[in-house]
């Protein structure tokens with residue numbers, strides 16, 4: 263996800279149109295610990311997992327990277343993102359971004375994810391997930407990874423958020439059930455393809471509660487998440503969970519493991535809200551640490567004279583959201599600690 267500011271009007275329009283039903287999203291925890299030696303990580307999706315592919319974006323401009331590594335380095339965050347935590351969980355270094363691959367830095371896998379992209383085309387001129395998988399396939403055809411490399415590898419997939427925000431902007435959301443079904447169908451095609459290329463463990467992120475994103479919760483003046491938008495995520499996740507279960511059943515083993523960004527985001531946000539109710543100096547977890555001084559600007563914007571057009575919170579390490587779309591390192595770390603019980607299924 264990157265650069266999302268759907269117009270307020272479209273959100274109101276959506277609120278009027280919506281009549282989704284909610285069902286609980288649960289994730290099965292199925293503990294099964296095995297060796298992780300020689301593991302590589304291959305990453306597909308958007309800015310939530312991109313660690314440096316989108317060179318001409320705010321991810322390479324201040325203040326991104328201010329917490330880690332201390333200077334802008336290609337993450338849509340002040341520091342580490344979920345990819346980095348998953349890599350450290352697997353005891354490997356975060357894989358090299360595809361853009362910077364060379365003959366000697368591909369041993370930990372490759373990160374194909376590209377900020378702003380989606381399952382379908384978005385407004386960003388970057389590779390959608392299909393094209394990212396094409397690049398992976400090309401590397402395999404060049405014999406850069408052997409069959410046994412791939413068998414002990416893990417894939418991480420995070421996409422769909424930008425498809426929804428883009429659809430909010432361009433009107434495709436009007437027929438939400440149709441849009442959701444074609445989106446989940448395409449995700450299913452993508453997941454099957456990654457598996458057929460030889461990967462046996464694939465972590466699939468469920469969609470985050472999009473109604474909590476500061477770009478959208480601004481319509482509640484950052485007092486609460488926008489429930490009708492969260493209901494879209496709930497429905498999407500329900501459909502995606504079904505697809506994943508069917509795929510695992512077809513294959514006869516648990517190749518696909520879901521990581522529940524929906525409930526983990528909500529749980530961390532609620533915990534921070536509770537802390538704040540006891541200490542009002544803490545930052546509202548629905549407010550971004552970094553944002554444009556007004557609607558014309560965003561985190562990282564500078565004017566023609568080069569002066570900053572954004573504000574930065576005092577303590578990024580206390581925030582949940584870094585900017586209006588992305589969690590801070592603090593946010594990701596807290597989310598990761600909740601996801602660990604699911605990640606165990608990958609090892």
Ligand SMILES: *[C@@H]1O[C@H](CO)[C@@H](O)[C@H](O)[C@H]1NC(C)=O
Pocket residue numbers: 358362363364365366367
């Ligand atoms: C490959 O990239 C790494 C950084 O990821 C760099 O340190 C190294 O010098 C590069 N090697 C070659 C052979 O270009």
Ligand SMILES: *[C@@H]1O[C@H](CO)[C@@H](O)[C@H](O)[C@H]1NC(C)=O
Pocket residue numbers: 381382383390391392393448
């Ligand atoms: C992904 O992008 C490619 C190339 O730009 C395009 O041909 C393809 O239709 C896109 N795939 C989807 C599912 O939108």
Ligand SMILES: *[C@@H]1O[C@H](CO)[C@@H](O)[C@H](O)[C@H]1NC(C)=O
Pocket residue numbers: 383387
């Ligand atoms: C996606 O965008 C590419 C150009 O980036 C274009 O060639 C392709 O036709 C588009 N595909 C769809 C399905 O819109």
Ligand SMILES: *[C@@H]1O[C@H](CO)[C@@H](O)[C@H](O)[C@H]1NC(C)=O
Pocket residue numbers: 380382383384385424425426428429432433434
């Ligand atoms: C609207 O956005 C969706 C999701 O990004 C995309 O699949 C669709 O092709 C877009 N439609 C138009 C008319 O641009």
Ligand SMILES: *[C@@H]1O[C@H](CO)[C@@H](O)[C@H](O)[C@H]1NC(C)=O
Pocket residue numbers: 541543544545
């Ligand atoms: C309240 O939070 C601030 C950080 O914003 C911290 O410095 C302070 O010690 C906290 N106060 C209490 C009573 O916990």
